[in-house]
Structures are given as structure tokens and as C-alpha cells.
Amino acid sequence: MAAADNFLRILGVAGIALALGGVASAQPRKAEPEPKPAAEEPAARPSNAPYMKPLSRLATVLGSLHFLRGLCGDPNADVWREKMNAILDAQAPGxxxxxxxxxxxxxxxxxxxxxxxxxxxxxxxxVERYAKEGADLSREISARYGS
Structure with missing residues (x-):
């Protein structure tokens, strides 16, 4: 269960990072590239895991923060994409x-x-509202679905 522990640690870090943060001013950043379309196989359907709904919302929040923080000139705006990548690495979803x-x-x-x-x-x-929502989601996911 090392992956689950790592996932919870990353969610905790994401929650702390979401709870922190200032805003400055000016330059947009690029979103993650869309994944390449693959032939849909029966086994390639999204899971119905209960944590996917809040985790998907957290992904939306992180994407929003990534854009808004970049727009407002936060020199650490890329941290939100990095957090999303860390969650993907730790969760290792299908x-x-x-x-x-x-x-x-x-x-x-x-x-x-x-x-x-x-x-x-x-x-x-x-930014402030999404940061709060993201921190709340991180805590909820960790508390509800963590081991």
C-alpha cells in the first residue's frame, strides 16, 4: 500500500499548497496537452470508483488555479500542473x-x-475560492478514501 500512502501524502501537500498562496499580475500559461485518443476497449472504460468524482473535481480546480495563477503573474503558477502530475503518478490510474x-x-x-x-x-x-475548495477536496479525499 505504499502507492496509497504516497497518494495521501501528495494530496496532503496539494491541500496545504491550495490553502496557501498570493496573487500578482500578468502572463498566461499553457494547459496540459490532451491525451492522444486511443482505441476504446471494453477494459478502457473509466472506473466507477467512488473517489473518481471528487478527484475529477480536484483536477478541475487544479486546472483553474493553474490558469488563474499564471494570468495573475504568480511565479509559482506551474505548481498546480506539477501537483496534478504528482496525483496522477501516485494514483497510477488506468x-x-x-x-x-x-x-x-x-x-x-x-x-x-x-x-x-x-x-x-x-x-x-x-483564486481564493478555488484554493479553499481544492484544500477541502484534498482533505475529504484523504479522510474518506485513504487507508
Whole structure:
């Protein structure tokens, strides 16, 4: 269960990182590339694991924070993509679940990319709210699904 312990540690770090953070001003960053489409096999369907719903939401939040923090000039904006990659590495999901999580990350990124062109007071409020939601999700996932 070393992978599960590592996953929980990464979620804890992500939660702490989400709870922290300031905002500055200016330059957008790129989202993760979409995974290459693969031939869908019966075994390649997303799992119905109960943790996938909150984990998918966390991926969306991380994608949103990745865009917004970059837009607002945070020099550490890439940490949110790194946290998403760390979660993927620790969780080691099947290909279908991995694609789902990457798609949610990209969806979160693009949702704000299509709305914001510069850092605004509303963007900074969104960062604060998403950081709180992400920290709450990290704690909930760890408490509910951790070993």
C-alpha cells in the first residue's frame, strides 16, 4: 500500500499548497496537452470508483488555479500542473481514468482561459475560492478514501 500512502501524502501537500498562496499580475500559461485518443476497449472504460468524482473535481480546480495563477503573474503558477502530475503518478490510474482526470484539468484551465484576458479583482476572488475548495477536496479525499 505504499502507492496509497504516497497518494495521501501528495494530496496532503496539494491541500496545504491550495490553502496557501498570493496573487500578482500578468502572463498566461499553457494547459496540459490532451491525451492522444486511443482505441476504446471494453477494459478502457473509466472506473466507477467512488473517489473518481471528487478527484475529477480536484483536477478541475487544479486546472483553474493553474490558469488563474499564471494570468495573475504568480511565479509559482506551474505548481498546480506539477501537483496534478504528482496525483496522477501516485494514483497510477488506468488509462481511461487518467484521460478523465487530464480532461478535467484541461476543462478547468479552459473555462477561465475563455473568460479572462487579464488579472482582475474577480480573478483573484476566484483564486481564493478555488484554493479553499481544492484544500477541502484534498482533505475529504484523504479522510474518506485513504487507508
Amino acid at each position: 488509462e481511461a481514468d487518467r484521460r478523465t482526470l487530464v480532461a478535467h484539468f484541461n476543462q478547468g484551465y479552459r473555462a477561465f482561459e475563455s473568460t479572462y484576458r487579464k488579472c482582475t479583482p474577480a480573478a483573484t476572488v476566484a
